[in-house]
Amino acid sequence: MxxxxxxxxxxxxxxxxxxxxxxxxxxxxxxxxxxxxxxxxxxxxxxxxxxxxxxxxxxxxxxxxxxxxxxxxxxxxxxxxxxxxxxxxxxxxxxxxxxxxxxxxxxxxxxxxxxxxxxxxxxxxxxxxxxxxxxxxxxxxxxxxxxxxxxxxxxxxxxxxxQRSYHQHTMALVRMSAQMIENNLFAAAFDEAITLHFHSRPEFIGTLMEGIASFSPSGRFLSASRSGLFQLGLPLSALQTHTFSSLFGLPVSALFDHYRTAAPSLLNLCLHNGVRVYARAEMRRTNMVFHNMTMPAADQEAPAQQARPAAPARAESFDNAARRLSSLRYLNTGDAQVQRLIDKVGKVLGRDISILVTGETGTGKDLLAQAIHNDSPRSGGPFVAVNCASIPETLIESELFGYEDGAFTGARKKGSIGKILQANGGTLFLDEIGDMPVSLQVRLLRVLQDRMVTPLGSTKSIPVNVALICATNRNLRDMIAQGTFREDLYYRLNGLVVKLPPLRERTDLEVVINRLLATESDGHPCKVSAEVMRMFKQHNWPGNFRQLTNLLRTAIVMLGDDAEIGVDHLPDDFLEDISHARRQEVADTVTRVVSDMTTLEDVEASVIRKSLEAHGGNVSATARALGVSRNTIYRKLHH
Known part of the structure; x- marks a missing residue:
């Protein structure tokens, strides 16, 4: 009423x-x-x-x-x-x-x-x-x-x-949807911050009812969602003078310590007004939740009077921006191959089926893995990515499985839980799995089968529950034949195998380019000229998305105050590739034509026949058109 x-x-x-x-x-x-x-x-x-x-x-x-x-x-x-x-x-x-x-x-x-x-x-x-x-x-x-x-x-x-279709529940749907958009915008604005999800009732964590607040890595308050403002009981202007510690009665360093445990539970915090809330924190640095989070001595909580609202971080790339939105639906930009891939992946979400993503370097395998995690029932848990090719062979074992204090010379004091246990309750993404040493493949297989991890230097096995996504640009079957990849591990990893198509085979290039421009232009709208778009569609893109992203980023810098990317804004090496490709295309065409004709006489006879056809068989007209005598026509045709 x-x-x-x-x-x-x-x-x-x-x-x-x-x-x-x-x-x-x-x-x-x-x-x-x-x-x-x-x-x-x-x-x-x-x-x-x-x-x-x-x-x-x-x-x-x-x-x-x-x-x-x-x-x-x-x-x-x-x-x-x-x-x-x-x-x-x-x-x-x-x-x-x-x-x-x-x-x-x-x-x-x-x-x-x-x-x-x-x-x-x-x-x-x-x-x-x-x-x-x-x-x-x-x-x-x-x-x-x-x-x-x-x-x-x-x-x-x-x-x-x-008006005859009015339904009383429509308003509720609209309000909930608007709040979902606000939460997505909030996450995008503070993707490099500590984000706290909290509510007085633990079952509401992860729902639209939760409050969301973001803090700098040093603990300075940045902003809060509307639900967060309501639960904190203070206006945004008043909160700008606060820190994590002053709002929740806990130093931010304790937050970092809490998330170094193998399976961190919900935090139980006390608000400044005495109300107790449950909370889950996350920090996405290079898209890893609480990855190697240590607090430098100089980066302690800043005094409240020095706090200033931080500007939203600029999106680093199309992949990063998409990852913040990150859903399989967002990745579906109109290509039929990608549509089929997404349909397959959607059917195994939450089914404890490992996924193996194959494809050339730069096709977005890491982006797909993040989207799978974000659409899965484990989206509230950590997403931990490990590039097996970038970690030295001598360190990859300790990085993956963790180690006890004193396990080896140079080991970190108090040890390390390792990437697998960091991903407990969430998703472990093993990129470039084909580069994992054979000796470690045995240990990984045992972990996947037993769901237990034993850190280096320890006799204690720790239960672990992770969803597994792997990716590679190599042919693992060939590696099995060569003895460099274990066959039993391969069949444990390939519950569902999907292949990302290279950029040159995709039909949605224009949509992808427009999204890249929207992400990279930093608020300065721009587009690609028709001539440049034709060049893009003709190019082979050996570096796929990575090459395209870097090229557009350079072009935007060269653009200045212009609104349209033209040929003059493109880097020289790309233009040289285009020019070389065109010359090669002409050479290939000539080669194909000449290869079909064994002699110069054959070429001449072919030209004469085509001219005769064009002139309805009239030899005199053909001779005039070619600038030769009628006798030459007869001689060449009867050679």
């Missing part, structure tokens, strides 16, 4: 604002969208919001499909950026231009869920004749503003449909 009263008051105030804008309830509003170039700029300016919102919108749409509704995303001013809708409702929606580029601000469209939610900064339901304009009375709209980590409205998520 109280909620309905508050809603009516809010709508009445909105109607009064509309009257003050000079709007008439019976007037026909302007539904014309902005121009195509302006719309492209709008999408580019809201690329981060759009990228994080799109998978959530698709999930929301799946829940309301065939209900005469559509899902709409707008910018902070109420201009539609993206929309998904039922075909049977789209025709009606087009009457009021629920399409990208149309503004639904309160000033222009009167009381409506999108515009009113922006003004009120709260979820808003506007049903049927609650709309100020009669033209919109056939609609029912549920909208929720989307806030960034600084507490500013950056967009609106809305479900709009025929």
């Amino acid at each position: 109280l909620s309905a009263i508050c809603s009516n008051i809010m709508l009445n105030e909105s109607h009064q604002r509309c009257a003050s804008y000079g709007l008439s309830e019976t007037e026909h509003p302007d539904f014309s969208p902005i121009g195509r170039s302006d719309l492209s700029l709008l999408v580019e300016q809201n690329q981060v919001l759009h990228t994080h919102a799109l998978p959530v919108m698709e999930t929301l749409y799946e829940q309301i499909v065939n209900t005469h509704n559509m899902v709409v995303l707008t910018d902070a001013n109420g201009v539609i950026v993206h929309a998904l809708g039922d075909a049977d409702f789209l025709e009606k929606a087009n009457r009021v231009a629920l399409q990208p580029g149309v503004s639904w601000s309160e000033e222009g469209k009167g009381t409506n869920a999108i515009g009113t939610a922006i003004v009120e900064k709260k979820p808003t339901l506007v049903h049927a004749n609650q709309h100020y304009l009669v033209a919109n009375h056939f609609l029912t709209c549920s909208a929720s503003p989307i806030f960034n980590h600084q507490g500013n409205v950056i967009g609106v998520l809305d479900v709009t449909g025929d």
Whole structure:
């Protein structure tokens, strides 16, 4: 009852604002969208919001499909950026231009869920004749503003449909979806920070009900989600003067110590107001949770008065940005091979089936592994990646299995638990598994079979529970034949084998390039010229995504204030490769033609025959066209 009263008051105030804008309830509003170039700029300016919102919108749409509704995303001013809708409702929606580029601000469209939610900064339901304009009375709209980590409205998520299709649960779905987008944006803004997930009830950790707060590695408060602000009981401005220690009564160093244990449990912390909460912390540095986390002596908790809000870290690459969003759906950018691969992987998630990812260097095997983890039931646990090719053979055993204090000369005091135990409860990703020494393959096989790890220098075996993903660019079957890879380990690893296609075989290159540009451009929208895009599509890309990412990163630096990457912005070595490829193509063509003709006379006769065909068999016309006599024609043909 109280909620309905508050809603009516809010709508009445909105109607009064509309009257003050000079709007008439019976007037026909302007539904014309902005121009195509302006719309492209709008999408580019809201690329981060759009990228994080799109998978959530698709999930929301799946829940309301065939209900005469559509899902709409707008910018902070109420201009539609993206929309998904039922075909049977789209025709009606087009009457009021629920399409990208149309503004639904309160000033222009009167009381409506999108515009009113922006003004009120709260979820808003506007049903049927609650709309100020009669033209919109056939609609029912549920909208929720989307806030960034600084507490500013950056967009609106809305479900709009025929007023006869109104359902009381739609608003709840929209609010939950908006919060999911906010959490994704929050994680992307602080991907290099300590992120604490907390709630007074442990079962709510990992759900939308949890609070989220981020801190610098030294413990300085950075920001908190809306749910986090509510549970902390302080406004964002007041929290900027705090540290991890002042908020939770625990030095940040103790947090690091807690996560060095093999199977860390939930933390039990006391808030500054005396309320006890359960918490789980994570820190993603090079995409490893609490990987080698040690606190330098100079990096202690900074005094509160010196604390300043940290700027969001710039995305390091397309792979890293995608990994923060990271889901298998996000990786599906339109290539049929990748679609089939994702479908296969989706069927084994959470089934205790090991996955072996093959493919050339740079095809994104590590990105796929992270997405598999994030979509699995173990997503709340650690993701620990080990590159078997980058660790010296003398150290890989201790790195993987850990060691006791004094196990060998130079061993770290108090020992180390090793990568396998760090991944306990989560996912262990062994990259370049083909480079693992044969002697260690035996130990790894035993761990996978027994689910027990025995650190070096210890007689005690520790239970371990990990999901296993391996990757290689080598042919393990050939290695088995050569005796450099154990056959029994191979069959333990290949529960599901999937192969990532090289970039040159993918059909979604343009989509991939646009995503890379959105990630690498650092807020400066840019695109690739048509000429350069043709060159990209013709190139062989031997280095795959790694080569493409580095090339675009260089081109963006060369771009300066320009908005389009042209040939002049490309590095010389790439242009030389393109030029060499074209010369080689011409040479190959000539070789193929000449190889089909054993002599010069054969070439001449072939040209004469084709000219004769073109002139309908007229020898005189052919001779004139070729600049030779008729006798020469007869002689060459009868040679």
